[in-house]
Amino acid sequence: MTNWINTVSRDHVERAVRGRFTQANHGKPHMLRKMARGDWLVFYSPRTVYPDGPPLQAFTAIGRIADDEAYQADITPDLQPWRRNVDFLDCVETPIRPLIDRLGFIQDKTRWGYKFRFGVFTIDDADLDVIRSAMMVTAPTLAQ
Incomplete structure (x- = not known):
């Protein structure tokens, strides 16, 4: 099982949650084809709205891949x-x-945003646990 981060503006994440899907890299298939059923997927939103909305810098959704292959x-x-x-x-x-200080995938804590420029990337189980634990507090959700 692999853990993924997908960098997407919050407005696009909200559409994805409502539609129960993810897209990556402006709709291209290559990273989606690497994902497998059961993989964890965390959404990080640098902005509220694509492309020039106000900065957000937050994890905005989390879920698991629910199918066996990418589709168009x-x-x-x-x-x-x-x-x-x-x-x-x-x-x-x-x-x-x-x-930031607890996330191992961010190697340079002074330039923590660099990693998110890749759009979709993998993280290890320890980093997923940090993020998932912070996000899973009982409260209203994007899925509602």
Whole structure:
């Protein structure tokens, strides 16, 4: 099992949670094809709205991949992004700054945002536990 972070603005995360899916890298399939059923997926949102909304810098959703392969959604003739189905958990939006010192995937704590420029990347179980524990406080969720 692999743990993933997907860097996506909050407005796009909200659409994904409502639709029970994820997209990555502007609808391209290559990273989605690496995911497997049961993999954990955490969404990090640098901004509230894509592309120039106010900064947010928070984890905004968490779930597990719920299908066996990527599929292409037929939105319009010009828009057919690749997706994976996701079972989202109830969670709270969680600012990253209080977690930075505990996250091993952030090697340079002074330039912590660098890693998120890759869009989708893997994290280890210890980092997933830190993030999941912070997000799983009983409270209203994006999934509602």
